[in-house]
Amino acid sequence: MEVKTARKRGFCFGVERAIDLAAQVLRAGRTGTIYSLGEVIHNRQVVDRLAEQGLKVLERPEDAQVGDTVLIRSHGVPPQVIEQLRLRGAEVVDATCVLVKRAQKLVQELAAEGYQVVVIGDENHPEVQGVLGYAPGIICVDRPDQLDRLPKKGRLGIVCQTTHSPELFGAMVGRIAAMGFAELKVINTLCLETRRRQEAAVELAGQVEVMFVLGGMQSANTRQLAQLCSEAGVTTYHLEGWEQFDPAMVAGKTVAGVTAGASTPEWIIEQFVDRLRKA
Numbered sequence: 436m437e438v439k440t441a442r443k444r445g446f447c448f449g450v451e452r453a454i455d456l457a458a459q460v461l462r463a464g465r466t467g468t469i470y471s472l473g474e475v476i477h478n479r480q481v482v483d484r485l486a487e488q489g490l491k492v493l494e495r496p497e498d499a500q501v502g503d504t505v506l507i508r509s510h511g512v513p514p515q516v517i518e519q520l521r522l523r524g525a526e527v528v529d530a531t532c533v534l535v536k537r538a539q540k541l542v543q544e545l546a547a548e549g550y551q552v553v554v555i556g557d558e559n560h561p562e563v564q565g566v567l568g569y570a571p572g573i574i575c576v577d578r579p580d581q582l583d584r585l586p587k588k589g590r591l592g593i594v595c596q597t598t599h600s601p602e603l604f605g606a607m608v609g610r611i612a613a614m615g616f617a618e619l620k621v622i623n624t625l626c627l628e629t630r631r632r633q634e635a636a637v638e639l640a641g642q643v644e645v646m647f648v649l650g651g652m653q654s655a656n657t658r659q660l661a662q663l664c665s666e667a668g669v670t671t672y673h674l675e676g677w678e679q680f681d682p683a684m685v686a687g688k689t690v691a692g693v694t695a696g697a698s699t700p701e702w703i704i705e706q707f708v709d710r711l712r713k714a
């Protein structure tokens with residue numbers, strides 16, 4: 436069958452760097468245990484491969500021991516966590532994405548300039564939890580019904596979760612502007628990597644009869660890609676890899692599209708595309 440792939444798909448540069456750093460640390464042959472704090476990415480195959488090479492997952496920073504090496508994944512963590520790891524004698528390898536680091540630095544600067552810092556984002560997302568640790572008293576809002584968390588007046592310094600949609604960011608800023616604050620300093624901290632994958636996926640969905648979106652079931656950006664393709668009106672399957680493929684999925688179809696979330700490595704995409712072409 437004919438298989439087309441999205442022009443932008445798979446690993447973003449932040450995730451790629453985290454995986455590269457993990458591989459470098461593992462190759463360096465350190466003496467203590469090598470951990471990532473939480474799973475490096477939402478991709479079972481990649482996590483399993485790294486585990487085979489010796490990368491363990493540390494669930495809680497307080498479990499690190501002297502001489503261990505702990506990799507901080509691209510989402511970043513609050514600075515207190517890094518401090519805690521260092522105090523326990525662990526070596527920290529920081530793979531926080533540069534765009535997340537920028538957001539962390541900006542909230543510090545906004546707070547130092549006297550703004551009430553506001554993060555538009557999901558307070559349960561690890562990236563947002565990390566950013567919230569960079570200045571005291573940051574307010575996190577993600578929905579209009581949470582705007583009562585804001586003060587009644589003052590100067591607000593606003594940033595956004597990197598992976599949010601520009602539409603959501605803009606809509607929330609619009610609502611905040613209507614609340615009558617004397618000053619709003621809005622800094623665009625969005626990452627366009629997610630957006631580019633979404634646009635490429637929707638574009639491809641318009642050219643094929645069936646779409647396959649590859650990525651971990653827990654990966655929010657993969658689920659979003661699948662949802663957008665489905666909303667574009669094409670039959671869409673969200674799979675982790677070829678093992679979940681069923682020939683019935685392409686019965687009667689001649690053209691298929693393939694894309695993948697930001698935590699899906701290229702080898703999984705290539706393997707899937709090769710096999711699908713022969714299906």
Ligand code: SF4
Nearest residue numbers: 447449532534597626
């Ligand atoms: S999605 Fe963007 S912000 Fe997140 S890790 Fe990738 S490049 Fe960095």
